[in-house]
Amino acid sequence: xxxxxxxxxxxxxxxxxxxxxxxxxSGVITEGVKHSMNPFDEIAIEEAVRMKEKKIAKEIVxxxxxxxxxxxxxxxxxxxxxxxxxxxxxxxxxxETLQPLHISKMLAKLAKDEQIDLIIVGKQAIDxxxxxxxxxxxxxxxxxxxxxASKIEAKDGSLQVxxxxxxxxxxxxxxxxxxxxxxxxxxxxxYATLPNxxxxxxxxxxxxxxxxxxxxxxxxxxxxxxxxxPVRQAGAKVENVDAVIEKLKALxxx
Amino acid sequence: xxxxxxxxxxxxxxxAKFQQARNASILTSLPETHxxxxxxxxxxxxxxxxxxxxxxxxxxxxxxxxxxxxxxxGLMGIVVPETLGGAGLDYLAYAVAMExxxxxxxxxGVIMSAHNSLYxxxxxxxxxxxxxxxxxxxxxxxxxxxxxALSEPGNGSDAGAASTTAVASSDGGWKLNxxxxxxxxxxESEATVVFATTDKSLKHKGIxxxxxxxxxxxxxxxxxxxxxxxxxxxxxxxIFEDCSIPKENMLGKPGYGFKIAMGTLDGGRVGIAAQxxxxxxxxxxxxxxxxxxxxxxxxxxxxxxxxxxxxxDMALQLESARLLTWRAAVLQDEGKIFIKEAAMAKLAASExxxxxxxxxxxxxxxxxxxxxxxxxxxxxxARITEIYEGTSEIQRLVIAGNVLKEYGV
Numbered sequence: 001x002x003x004x005x006x007x008x009x010x011x012x013x014x015x016x017x018x019x020x021x022x023x024x025x026s027g028v029i030t031e032g033v034k035h036s037m038n039p040f041d042e043i044a045i046e047e048a049v050r051m052k053e054k055k056i057a058k059e060i061v062x063x064x065x066x067x068x069x070x071x072x073x074x075x076x077x078x079x080x081x082x083x084x085x086x087x088x089x090x091x092x093x094x095x096e097t098l099q100p101l102h103i104s105k106m107l108a109k110l111a112k113d114e115q116i117d118l119i120i121v122g123k124q125a126i127d128x129x130x131x132x133x134x135x136x137x138x139x140x141x142x143x144x145x146x147x148x149a150s151k152i153e154a155k156d157g158s159l160q161v162x163x164x165x166x167x168x169x170x171x172x173x174x175x176x177x178x179x180x181x182x183x184x185x186x187x188x189x190x191y192a193t194l195p196n197x198x199x200x201x202x203x204x205x206x207x208x209x210x211x212x213x214x215x216x217x218x219x220x221x222x223x224x225x226x227x228x229x230p231v232r233q234a235g236a237k238v239e240n241v242d243a244v245i246e247k248l249k250a251l252x253x254x
Numbered sequence: 255x256x257x258x259x260x261x262x263x264x265x266x267x268x269x270a271k272f273q274q275a276r277n278a279s280i281l282t283s284l285p286e287t288h289x290x291x292x293x294x295x296x297x298x299x300x301x302x303x304x305x306x307x308x309x310x311x312x313x314x315x316x317x318x319x320x321x322x323x324x325x326x327x328g329l330m331g332i333v334v335p336e337t338l339g340g341a342g343l344d345y346l347a348y349a350v351a352m353e354x355x356x357x358x359x360x361x362x363g364v365i366m367s368a369h370n371s372l373y374x375x376x377x378x379x380x381x382x383x384x385x386x387x388x389x390x391x392x393x394x395x396x397x398x399x400x401x402x403a404l405s406e407p408g409n410g411s412d413a414g415a416a417s418t419t420a421v422a423s424s425d426g427g428w429k430l431n432x433x434x435x436x437x438x439x440x441x442e443s444e445a446t447v448v449f450a451t452t453d454k455s456l457k458h459k460g461i462x463x464x465x466x467x468x469x470x471x472x473x474x475x476x477x478x479x480x481x482x483x484x485x486x487x488x489x490x491x492x493i494f495e496d497c498s499i500p501k502e503n504m505l506g507k508p509g510y511g512f513k514i515a516m517g518t519l520d521g522g523r524v525g526i527a528a529q530x531x532x533x534x535x536x537x538x539x540x541x542x543x544x545x546x547x548x549x550x551x552x553x554x555x556x557x558x559x560x561x562x563x564x565x566x567d568m569a570l571q572l573e574s575a576r577l578l579t580w581r582a583a584v585l586q587d588e589g590k591i592f593i594k595e596a597a598m599a600k601l602a603a604s605e606x607x608x609x610x611x612x613x614x615x616x617x618x619x620x621x622x623x624x625x626x627x628x629x630x631x632x633x634x635x636a637r638i639t640e641i642y643e644g645t646s647e648i649q650r651l652v653i654a655g656n657v658l659k660e661y662g663v
Contacts, residue, residue, distance in 0.1 A: 194341035
């Protein structure tokens, strides 16, 4: 097999940052805040690189949609082993209201234009937690999908994927081309080595506008308000289980 | 003919402007490659070093697995050319990497620094092709490390008074006798660069440099020193008793040992300055994190002026030292003389590290004094940076000497 893999890499606020809501409640503060690649997308890139090392894949294309700084996210993907990058530039208010559906349309168009055999994305982004992009992309392309993957094995033109589902683990077989979304236990992403960081400098990043892919990024939603979660209230202690049930009943929870 | 001369001048000017732009911009941000490098080192330090640093310190443990992983990333041969298996990066990259690694664990930092600057450094600069193949190529993966043996029980700063001797043998080789002290990586290293007197009458011009494999008959190790800090790194004496080495093992020309040692230490200063920056940064991180959560007199202590004054002073010293360190590294990359700048960087960074870690304990109060928080470890780790690779007193002599020379007085 020599697959061409397209990997989606979203630039998100770093997981370790303490999120703060803007005073006007229109969103969260992103200015001057540390951003990184969505951790699930790092896992997706790592899986693609491992498939290339096993000679199952021949080329890895990294994709990111957003402002200019997405180039940094793509450079990280290149330093991990992707061959080239595609940056679709969207910024300002249109970026604030970008939805999985917009991204899915871009991925679907790129899959056709670049003759992609496999799309791997993180199962969800840690900022919006949508868990929709893989599913929508597969539907737009009419390709099979294998979401929340914790193990991927390539076998003669199809993939055997172990999925993490509510009840446990489900193993399915999907024909290629297909869309897979990466779950936490799929792999442990590598540290970019110094030689690869040096090589990444020479790898190309193509810049496109949404209209080049025929995608309209005008907003489909309007953010009404963004608020912090309520402050955690103090708990209460009771003597025994019966008292717990009494208390729950009194508060209308049982 | 005339137009060719003009165009080459034109390109020279363009290049000079590019260099100027690159260097001026160091003041505000790092080049992209260095940012990527910083990220990989920071992620590694957070994931592999920080969670284990306390254990390495308490149990006096060499971080073997972590050094191997650092080797895989390319950190155990950062400026070694790719033809010899290294990463082929520059000294600015070395400084950035050293700071991030040391921020996670100061012991891992010194192991990396001693290996890169003090062992690989002199062999890279003064070794012949065979020596580079034998002593550099197998030593860039993190599985084999080296050390540097200059100091003796009787002389540290006074390096010219080396009493370890190398007497010529009948087969053209050398026999070494003497004791070297305070050797970082003494236990784990599989080779050492050692300085010995080949001709006592020439005083410091009679010292030569050698590479000695470990283990080797006639070379034994003293006890592992029980140090205040950087306890994950082994420090011991190297004892030479009629230790025979072949003639191919002399590094550089006879009598050039002192010059090689001083040049090596100049280069090592940027690495140690960066290590001190990492320790200082870790201490500052710890102090600010604690202060943001601690309340006194009804508010977070970050609102108190006393605490704010300390944080300002700590951050100022750190940032100043960092700029000096990066400048010395860039001068080194440009092949310019950087002796004064390296001494300034090492002095500033080491004094910043001890100041910051001292204030960090103060900000944490009682919590700074117990091992539950890393502040006490940073305080202990920082202290050595003012001593090794040239004491603060020696750095002042170097700086003063160069400044006076500049004034022509």
